[in-house]
Amino acid sequence: MFSSVAHLARANPFNTPHLQLVHDGLGDLRSSSPGPTGQPRRPRNLAAAAVEEQYSCDYGSGRFFILCGLGGIISCGTTHTALVPLDLVKCRMQVDPQKYKGIFNGFSVTLKEDGVRGLAKGWAPTFLGYSMQGLCKFGFYEVFKVLYSNMLGE
Numbered sequence: 001m002f003s004s005v006a007h008l009a010r011a012n013p014f015n016t017p018h019l020q021l022v023h024d025g026l027g028d029l030r031s032s033s034p035g036p037t038g039q040p041r042r043p044r045n046l047a048a049a050a051v052e053e054q055y056s057c058d059y060g061s062g063r064f065f066i067l068c069g070l071g072g073i074i075s076c077g078t079t080h081t082a083l084v085p086l087d088l089v090k091c092r093m094q095v096d097p098q099k100y101k102g103i104f105n106g107f108s109v110t111l112k113e114d115g116v117r118g119l120a121k122g123w124a125p126t127f128l129g130y131s132m133q134g135l136c137k138f139g140f141y142e143v144f145k146v147l148y149s150n151m152l153g154e
Helices: 002-010 017-023 062-082 084-095 103-114 116-120 123-152
Strands: none
Touching: 062 084, 062 123, 084 103, 084 116, 084 123, 103 116
């Protein structure tokens, strides 16, 4: 069973198709050698979708690294900032469990005492801190991935 699964995995056209086919000695796709199912291989034409040049950037370019960092800022900063009200109520429940008996009670008490703006206390440091974390996590990951892969080579 495992030998047939391994053969199917090696013949997978989405698993680095060009390198895998050359490695397995199947570089000419028009050959009539049998495929994984025993049927003769049919010729294939592979194509990728074209993207407008203004929205594209080269992998490993400065623009690529800036976009990765910006994606980290947007993803981490906004998601953690959106959870500030929940975190605020959770912390208040830990500090004063008699006053804030549960999540829904904590939200209602906070809304009664501080209004809607009271739920957003602490949003700015959360946004800045997690945005910097996202910038470093996603941006520097790509920088070092390219740097180390260039050092090691193919």
